[in-house]
Amino acid sequence: MKSKELPKKYKSNEAEMKWGEFWESNGVHKYDPMVSREKTFVVDTPPPTVSGSLHVGHVFSYTQTDVLTRFQRMRGKNIFYPMGWDDNGLPTERRVQGLYGVRCNPNLPYNENWEGKISSKKKKEEEEISRKNFLEVCQKQTAEDEKKYEKLWRHLGLSLDWNQAYETINDHCRKVSQLSFLDLQQKNLVTTKESPTMWDTTFQTAVAQAEVEEREKGGHFYDIRFAVEDGSDFVISTTRPELLGACVAVVAHPEDERYKHLFGKTALTPLFNVRVPIMPAEHADKEKGSGILMVCTFGDIHDVEFWKAEGLPLRQIIEKEGTLGPIEYGSAKFPSEKPEKANDVSKQLAGLYVKQARKKVVELLSEEGSCAAGKGAALVGEPKPTQQFAKHYEKGDHPLEYISTRQWFVKILDYKKELIEQGRKIKWHPETMFKRYEQWVDGLNQDWCISRQRFFGVPFPVWYPLDGNCRPDFENPLYATKEQLPVDPLAEVPSGYREDQRGKANGFMGDPDVMDTWATSSMTPQISSHWGTDDERHSKLFPADLRPQAHEIIRTWAFYTITKSWMHGKEVPWKNIAISGWVVDPHKKKMSKSKGNVVTPESLIDQYSADALRYWASKAKLGSDTIYDENVFKVGQRLATKVFNASKFVFLQIENVEDQYLGMENITEPVDKVWASKMNKVIEESTQAFENFHYATALSSVEAAFWEFCDIYLELVKTRAYKLKDSSEGRSALACLAWTWKNFIKLMAPFLPYITEEVWSWHFAEKEDAPSVHKSEWPQVISLNEDKFEGPLIDMAKEALNVLRGEKTTAQKSLRWPIEELVLKGQVKDLDYFKEIEKDIAFSSNLKKEIQYKPLEDNESGFDGRYFEFSVTLSEHAD
């Protein structure tokens, strides 16, 4: 065999291109549908939101999944590892709106000739386009983004099967989502109802509990005097005086002596002169404010609950846009003792946004004579500043309002116990993450609102019949049939109706809403398995083996997926859930685009190589956050280079050696056996670690062993391997080198797929009949037949080398400088075994030596190991 031409240096970018194409054209990552379920490993990959670009946080967590998956592939598993794109939903709408300067107006007709052009415009100058045009431009934009994402994932070396990719807006996903909805409907697990719901006034849509976050805001307490029918009065404290017109009751704690006597009486609100009952309520806190407070429709969740429990009237004054409505007082719905005065106030407030209205109301309340009790101004004293916590939609800028609207809900509140039980059946990595799930489910207080008043999403497969006055009958919806799916109720017709009956008396109307994006992504395992449409495929892919995801979406993605799987089939969606941590900045805050992180993953890969980034991601355990640190990329890069150089060296030693001399039976020399037994341990450890999802532990163990291999073992045996290659001593070294090298490539393959594939191709691709290391068999431990070779010989040799190098360094001499005499001290456990190392050190270090030993006294500390002290005297051969 003639010597191959090996590159002088490793060029990561060229290699990444080459092997990326190689994997694709050889179908290395392809799922085989013919293989049984037992031999298949199914990953429920997170579909990232397609709204701009991926960042280092994505690289981090997706790499961790890929590492686990590559291990399983080498264990012989048939891998199902799809990619999904979450392209529907608000993020896409927002991105398109900003990028193209357009806004959806569902009342406009479709314009065939309209073409979206990138042009950012101010909000007021945005072009209004039809719903269909809007959806088209959304789809066009996400398709472009997805291409960019795919390119990055390929470059990073994620071993995804791109044949299994899906987009959550495509026909198949819409079908599965709608099927899911219909199934829940049949099981009586969804309901439509008009009820107070958290509402974002900017996007004008309902939002679910899981999408809400608290933000701290400065605010003020305003003390306002109310009159009582008996002529007395009291003062309430509020941060939201603009809701005065929506006041439906006043409450105090049942045990509050100050107000007990007022229960059952009525109070009169200032400005509006509305008569409201004074009632006891458990949620009133005697210590807070004045102890008595107003109940409005709706200020917060307590208002909603109290309003529901007591059957109070609904006086909604805030409209969907976040402005105060034009309210006519003196009507049945909005009674007033002095309607004229109330309407005068109402006129001044109508059309104002909440913040402006607050200012105005405060202004009016501080006017002389505004107090209904006849005590001058209703506003008492100065407003007191306070830190408020207001609920916000995570993507919105204004506080949420509770507004009563009609929405679709999945009934989850009745099944908290069952859903926690389902969570318990799944193996969480790390285990402690289950607590988060449990706590979230336990604390739920609202059903899951799945309808959104948006456009780019999966429509409800629902129509409503219209009565003679064109009023929809929401209580008796018309559901699509399974065969109709996917269906757009705004374009298609319920069975038994004709298109020309749309919107007409006694006709029908389509449900205009779309589903929450989680209603679709909660079905990712079923989307991949083709639930409901392909039973055989479903049985092979469901439940999945692994769900990887981040911890902040346990309350959404994990929870909703578990919920859906339980509701549809009383199953858990996956056997394992692996929770990745975050990439955080040096101040331990989560890194994100908005924080101005300008480093793109693409440029990092170009600079450091994909393997280097993967190394960094693989160093972090599941569930723990990692500080962004480019130094770790450098370490990864160095490791890859070392793999290249060491491989080159080993390859040059063994390339022309006949196969028969590289068999394991040739490993006869003690030092080689000891090294092989050390490798056995590394293989065992890392396999064990991988099986427990502890890939980072596996990496550490392999990495440490590899550097030791380069620094110690290679140094020890290189002379022997080179000079005595035709003797049994030399062959022992060569066989051990070949075996060790092969195993290192394999052990590192999940982490560094490119460099390992590169060096694998030099020799083993052909010898092992495995074109790709990633489809080769995971290393097995070998039997050495002599278990006594587990002693510290390598450690001694290591120490000998270190002392040797140290001495020479101290003497400021070359490492080739001959040593006159060197005394080496150390400890060894096994006396017989110790005798054997004599020739090895001499041999491998090219040195002659004498070894003396004597028993060591039993350790004073009581530790019961037996030791022998030894000293080695080394002096240079007269070579």
Add this chain to the structure above:
RNA sequence: AGGAGUGUAGCUCAGUUGGUUAGAGCGCUACGUUGACAUCGUAGAGGUCCCCAGUUCGAAUCUGGGCAUUCCUACCA
């Protein structure tokens, strides 16, 4: 306020079931290097293992109590 995590070298982190002198990498300092490798090698400096108390022959590790910090949840009229 409740829950979960974290706290070990200047930095990023390992540290299994308690066990001899607490580790690695980076960084720093000094030195070396024509034979796989300067994307290298060798050596050195650097520690109150957050604090206090307890259990133990022995604690980074176990127990109790604090402190700091991150995240989740709740409250905040």
